[in-house]
Every structure is written in structure tokens, then in C-alpha cells.
Amino acid sequence: MLIHALKQLIRLLVWGYWISNNLLSFLRKKPFLIGIISSVLVSGLADAETSLVRNAEIAPGLQTRSSSIGVTWSSVTLSDVWRRHKPCREGHWTYRIPVTSFPKNDDSAALVYRAGNRVHFYLDDQIIARYGDLFDSDSDYSNHAIIVSFPKLETRNLNSFVYIQVAGDCRRYSGLSQVLIGSQQDLSALHAEKLRTFLWSTIAIIVICAILGFISLSAAILYRSSNALLFGIASALWALRAWLWSMHDLPIPYSYWFFLIDLCFGIWMSLICILALRVNQIRSKWLEKAQWLSLGIFLLSSIALIFGAPSVLKALGIDLIVVAGAFALLSIARQSIRKPSPSNIAVALAGLLMLIVGLYDHWNVWISDAADAYQRFYFTPLIVLFFILAIGIVLNLRYVHAIRSDAQYRHELEVEVAKQRELLEHHHQEMTVRAQQEAISLERGRIMKDMHDGLGSQLVGLMSLVQTAPTQHTEIEFELQQVIDTLRATIDTLSPSGDDLTTVLAQFRFRYESRLKRLKIQLHWRVKPFHTINWTSNELIQFEHMIREIFANIIKHAQASEIYVEAGGYGLYDRLIIRDNGRGFDPLMVLGGRGLRHLHERAKDLKIQLSIDSEIGDGATVRLQWEADSNGAG
Structure with missing residues (x-):
């Protein structure tokens, strides 16, 4: 057992070296990916010439300088997440930040990591930027960082404020994150890097998942494989989720749009866990039933949310799916320890990594009260992609193994068929010889009967003729000729x-x-x-x-x-x-x-x-x- 474990460890190290070596070689050929990875790692850091605004004031309604006279403003710490307030904020609210917080140069700007869902920017009463219609609930700009440029300092009043009007509700990522202020040049580069990161990661997810989904669904139809069908559906749903998540102006009502996103996540999570259990040959009916049960409860809670149910129901549904998936992934990890193999270890590591990062993202989005939690990078879509690839690799290994086994089986079958064919030919030859012998035996019997009935009777008649009429030579000669002809005909029939x-x-x-x-x-x-x-x-x-x-x-x-x-x-x-x-x-x-x-x-x-x-x-x-x-x- 120890020797087997050491072999598996050496094999895993070889695989790790091969993967890391090829990954580094790939990244050298794709420098933009290095930019994406580096931007992810430093997404929460500000440039040396930028600063974070961590405090602001807030008031209900849509406020500008002229409309805010007499309005009571309250201090608030950024990030300000609406759903964490009791009661939760809804509708329209306005944040204001003193203009003195901005650098005194001609190209000042602000980078907002997350706001909204819809947001307008004013400098006093002057509109600076619009992101969505504040009264159109079917648009959402909370998934992307947004950048706003401000007029030159000479045009500003030092007693001025930047007013940020926000429209949102408790079902979404509503509120305002920390605001990064600095020069237009520095913030534009950072914003472009963040946008490029989001764009390329989304494209990578959609393309890879779409390809895997198409291949898997084709294999499911061709080979009637239920595992390939589950993998194809899961990959296609994750590609659909990534596409939906990248939208701003929604083509359908927000409640249906968010329901589809939740639906894709819930079905994907359940199917991928079921598939992981199957490919690792974990025969546990209760674990698989738990995935289907949690998926059913999640779907019911999501449907209830469309009809106005509290958003906490959806959170509970998601938590239930995560808990059921965690049990499945822990079972896979336990299986990889008990029966280590490259496929088991790959799925277990990818699953545990996805679980850890998923819990981290879930903590930031729903639970953590850290000031920067609201603006942290959302890792789950990318980590899920690695998990999908791990499952795909395992399925491919199983498929290759099945092809090789099938080829070996066909070879063994051909050998066995050749043996049986040779045996059948031998039996056929024996039966042919036996049939010929039986035919010869029957023919001999017939010839003996003909000789007895024909030649015997002719000879008896001839003997009688010789005894009774010895002088009739012509008749005797004719009878002898008949006997001879009959004898020759009988001899000829022997071959x-x-x-x-x-x-x-x-x-x-x-x-x-x-x-x-x-x-x-x-x-x-x-x-x-x-x-x-x-x-x-x-x-x-x-x-x-x-x-x-x-x-x-x-x-x-x-x-x-x-x-x-x-x-x-x-x-x-x-x-x-x-x-x-x-x-x-x-x-x-x-x-x-x-x-x-x-x-x-x-x-x-x-x-x-x-x-x-x-x-x-x-x-x-x-x-x-x-x-x-x-x-x-x-």
C-alpha cells in the first residue's frame, strides 16, 4: 500500500511539473493573460498617486446642490451595502463627496468599483455621467467598475460636492463601494485593465464552456452517455450564466434575468457534483439524492422571489446547494485518499479549490462587513472553469480508456471468432466427410440391392436357359451381353x-x-x-x-x-x-x-x-x- 501511494505521489508530481511547465510556456505566448492575472491579484490596490474615499454622506431621493437645501445628510462608511442595513435601503438615494477630496489637477477622475444598480454623477447641479436609467429597473451596472472624469479645477467651487445618485433594491448588489480618486491617466489605465480582465475572463468562460458543451452533448447523442449529457448541460448553462452576467441593459425584466442566472448556477452546481460523484465511482444514493433535493428547493425559492418573496429565501436556497455540494466534494476528497488515482486527485483538488473560493466569494458578497468586501474580485466564475476542465479531463481519460478497452475487446473477440471459425470449418469438414460416407454407404446398399435384384435374377434366368435349351446360342449370347452391360453400369456408379x-x-x-x-x-x-x-x-x-x-x-x-x-x-x-x-x-x-x-x-x-x-x-x-x-x- 505504501509503495502504491508513493507511485501515485510521484505520478502526481510529474503531472504537476508537466502542467506548470506547459502553462508557463502558454503564458509566455499570451502576454495579455499575464496582464489579466496580475490585474486580478492587485485589483484591490491603488496607484501611488491615487487615494480611496472611505466616507461619504447619504440622503434619500435624487439630490443635487439646488434640490438638497434643507435635506438632512447622514454620514456613511464606504463600502455601503444596502441589504446589510436593517431595514434594507430601497429605491433612490444620493451620496455626496466633497470636491476637496479630489486632487487639484486638470484631469481628476473617480473610479467606482461597484455602484447601483443604476447610477448618475453630478458636480453640484451639472450632470457628469449617466449609467442606466434610474427609473428603469431592467438595467444593471453593478457588475463592472465605472470611471467618471471631472471638469478642470478652475471651474469648481471649493464648497462643491460630487453627487452620486443611486437606484437599487435589496435583491441586487445595491449601494456604493469605496471610490478611488486620482488623475484621469492613472485611473483610465486601471479601469481599462479591470475591464479587460472582465472581458477576457468572460470570453474565455463562454468559449470554453460552449465548446465543451457542444462536444459533450454530441457525445451524449452519439454514445447515449448520461454522464456526457450531464456534463454538456452543465457546461452550456455556465456559458449562458457568464453571458447573462456580462449584460448591462437587460433584454428581459430584471426578475426573470436574475432568475435565469440563479437557475444556471443552481442546476450547474447540482449536476457537476452528481457528475463528480459518478466519475469518481462513489456509489452513494443519498449524496446524489441530496443534490437533486437541494436543487428542487433552490428552484422553488427562486420562483418565489419572482413573485415578491423575501430575498433571504434565495440566499437559503443557495446555501443549501452549497452545503449539499460541499458534502459531495468532501466525499470525493475522501475517495481520492482511500483510492488515489490521477483522476480522483484532479477532481478532488479542483473541487476543494472551487469550494474554498466559492465560500470566500459568498462571504464577501453576503456576510462580510469589511470595507473593501463589496469591491473584491469575484473568483468563482474562473475557478469553476478549472473545475469543469478537471471533470472534462477525467471524462476524456475514461473515454480513452474505454476506447482502448473496446479495441482490446474487439481484438480478443476477433481471435475468438477466428478460433470458432476454424472449429466450425473443422466440424463442417467432418460433417461433409460423414455425409459423403453415408451417401456412399447408401449407394453401396442400393448397388448391392440392384445387383441382387438385377444381375442375380438375370444370371438365374441365364442358368435356367442353359439347362433347358443349351442349343439356343443366340439367346444365350444376348442374355450374357445384358449381364455384362448391367455389371459395367453398376461398376461405373461407384465413382x-x-x-x-x-x-x-x-x-x-x-x-x-x-x-x-x-x-x-x-x-x-x-x-x-x-x-x-x-x-x-x-x-x-x-x-x-x-x-x-x-x-x-x-x-x-x-x-x-x-x-x-x-x-x-x-x-x-x-x-x-x-x-x-x-x-x-x-x-x-x-x-x-x-x-x-x-x-x-x-x-x-x-x-x-x-x-x-x-x-x-x-x-x-x-x-x-x-x-x-x-x-x-x-
Whole structure:
């Protein structure tokens, strides 16, 4: 166990070195990112020639110099967060800062880290800058730092004030942060840096999350993966949240806009925790159910907020989601300690970092009463991005592992299939040999029966003829010739004559033509190519037996002087026609004969249509026909 832990530690260090080395190399190629990171780290620091205004006066309503006569002003410490007051401030309020607080130069300016939601700046009664419509609740400028330039010092009255009119409510980041004052040049550079930081971080979040969402949703559709679906939805929602958060003039009512932002955060938090539990193989039903339950309560509280419920309900809903997510992330950290692996450690570190920074941001936004808490940089969107990337890396590692496992499985399957194919071929060969042996055995039995019934009866008849009529030499010679022909035909049936129909017929003609000449029978042969090509050896043997049977019957019984053979492919069929000019016969009278019975049996086995036409005194015609597109008779 100790050796395994050391291996994991060494692997983690190697990974850390590789990541840091590549990150530094990347940052050298992208200098603007260094500017973003540095501006984040020094976001709360002021330049040497700037100063912070930490105190101001406040009065209700929209006040300027002329309208504030008789108005009672109260001292307030900046930052002034409205929702932390009891009761919470609502509506329109005005802050004023003495003009003597500003530097005595020609390009003085003020940088406000966060104000509003909508804010107007006046120098006494002179309007200086407007950010949003004070009476339009569907605009929000509290998410960005704003800069205001003031007229030259000569035009100022030393008893003048800068009036900052603010419109907001307790549901938002309303109030006024500390105000940084200094020269226009210094503050413009700082403001541009902050704006660039926000812009590039938002673009990075939207682009990366959108790409990850598209890839994950495509993978979910292609591979029907529920984990890829959850990751795709979570990434897409975070990209949507970043886009919504960057808006000033809202395209929809504020309550719906903020509901969508909360919805994106709540669903993302629950889904990403569920996904983290799954990819780290933590089989805990209650933890996953806790994520769904907290998400449901959060959605209900957010919907209630739209209809005017206290904002504390939304805060409780968010807290519940954070608590449920914290339990999930702690379980992942515990799993990474018990069963350390690069994926477990990566998700655990990213999750714990997100949890710590999320709690830090939550503390600054909702709880802390520190003077600069209201203007501190909001880290959660960026840290969440790293957590998404960590989950994406783990899913990618799992996917690569699955691809490799699938490739290995396919290789093993191919090997097994090859073995089974070889075994099947071996079994097929054995079955083929066995079938041939059975066919040979059956054919031997038939030949023995034919020899017994044919040759045996002919020899017995011949013996009887010799014993009763020894002087009838012509009759005896004829009977002996019949016995010899029958014996030769029986011997010929013991082996096939060729490997296709044309060859079988050609060799049959070669064997029988000389025999027919001795019997003074003329053979007329007209054979053209067949369509059928793939008949088995046993089928060819059976087909040749049929031909021999037909010729044997003609020689033995027909007393013919001519035999006509016509064969080949004709249209959709192959056929063989054998016709003689013998004495003919009545098919009904010989239908039960052994020879015809054998012919019909073989034709049925070979799926050949057999027809026999004959009349007494007019010879006989035997037709064999089968489908031309058949790959074999059987």
C-alpha cells in the first residue's frame, strides 16, 4: 500500500511539473493573460498617486446642490451595502463627496468599483455621467467598475460636492463601494485593465464552456452517455450564466434575468457534483439524492422571489446547494485518499479549490462587513472553469480508456471468432466427410440391392436357359451381353465421372458410345453449356445414376436403333432430354417398376422436374428440368 501511494505521489508530481511547465510556456505566448492575472491579484490596490474615499454622506431621493437645501445628510462608511442595513435601503438615494477630496489637477477622475444598480454623477447641479436609467429597473451596472472624469479645477467651487445618485433594491448588489480618486491617466489605465480582465475572463468562460458543451452533448447523442449529457448541460448553462452576467441593459425584466442566472448556477452546481460523484465511482444514493433535493428547493425559492418573496429565501436556497455540494466534494476528497488515482486527485483538488473560493466569494458578497468586501474580485466564475476542465479531463481519460478497452475487446473477440471459425470449418469438414460416407454407404446398399435384384435374377434366368435349351446360342449370347452391360453400369456408379454437369455428360458419352455401337444403336448428341455450376459431388453422382438408369432401360427394353440427347441452359431453366425410337411402352403399365421408381426418387431429392412421355410403337422421351439460377440441385 505504501509503495502504491508513493507511485501515485510521484505520478502526481510529474503531472504537476508537466502542467506548470506547459502553462508557463502558454503564458509566455499570451502576454495579455499575464496582464489579466496580475490585474486580478492587485485589483484591490491603488496607484501611488491615487487615494480611496472611505466616507461619504447619504440622503434619500435624487439630490443635487439646488434640490438638497434643507435635506438632512447622514454620514456613511464606504463600502455601503444596502441589504446589510436593517431595514434594507430601497429605491433612490444620493451620496455626496466633497470636491476637496479630489486632487487639484486638470484631469481628476473617480473610479467606482461597484455602484447601483443604476447610477448618475453630478458636480453640484451639472450632470457628469449617466449609467442606466434610474427609473428603469431592467438595467444593471453593478457588475463592472465605472470611471467618471471631472471638469478642470478652475471651474469648481471649493464648497462643491460630487453627487452620486443611486437606484437599487435589496435583491441586487445595491449601494456604493469605496471610490478611488486620482488623475484621469492613472485611473483610465486601471479601469481599462479591470475591464479587460472582465472581458477576457468572460470570453474565455463562454468559449470554453460552449465548446465543451457542444462536444459533450454530441457525445451524449452519439454514445447515449448520461454522464456526457450531464456534463454538456452543465457546461452550456455556465456559458449562458457568464453571458447573462456580462449584460448591462437587460433584454428581459430584471426578475426573470436574475432568475435565469440563479437557475444556471443552481442546476450547474447540482449536476457537476452528481457528475463528480459518478466519475469518481462513489456509489452513494443519498449524496446524489441530496443534490437533486437541494436543487428542487433552490428552484422553488427562486420562483418565489419572482413573485415578491423575501430575498433571504434565495440566499437559503443557495446555501443549501452549497452545503449539499460541499458534502459531495468532501466525499470525493475522501475517495481520492482511500483510492488515489490521477483522476480522483484532479477532481478532488479542483473541487476543494472551487469550494474554498466559492465560500470566500459568498462571504464577501453576503456576510462580510469589511470595507473593501463589496469591491473584491469575484473568483468563482474562473475557478469553476478549472473545475469543469478537471471533470472534462477525467471524462476524456475514461473515454480513452474505454476506447482502448473496446479495441482490446474487439481484438480478443476477433481471435475468438477466428478460433470458432476454424472449429466450425473443422466440424463442417467432418460433417461433409460423414455425409459423403453415408451417401456412399447408401449407394453401396442400393448397388448391392440392384445387383441382387438385377444381375442375380438375370444370371438365374441365364442358368435356367442353359439347362433347358443349351442349343439356343443366340439367346444365350444376348442374355450374357445384358449381364455384362448391367455389371459395367453398376461398376461405373461407384465413382463420379466429373466435377460439373457438362463434364459428367461428356465422360458418360465417352463410356457409352462404343457400347451403343456394338449394340448397333446410333447416338445423336447435342449438348450446350448449363447455367448451374455448383453441384456437390454427391448430387453429380445421383444425376449420373439417373442418366445411366435411363440408358439401361433403353438398351434393355426399348429395342431402339437411335437415341437423341439434347441438354443445356434454356431461358430460366436447365434441362436434359433423352429420346429414343424404340418400341415404346404404356407409362401407366410400368409406373410401379423398380427402375422408374428409382428415377422419381432421385429426381425428388435433387429437386428436378421429371416427366416421361411414351406410346407403344412410338419410342419414349424423358425430360429432366430444374431452375437455371440455382447454385446447386439441393
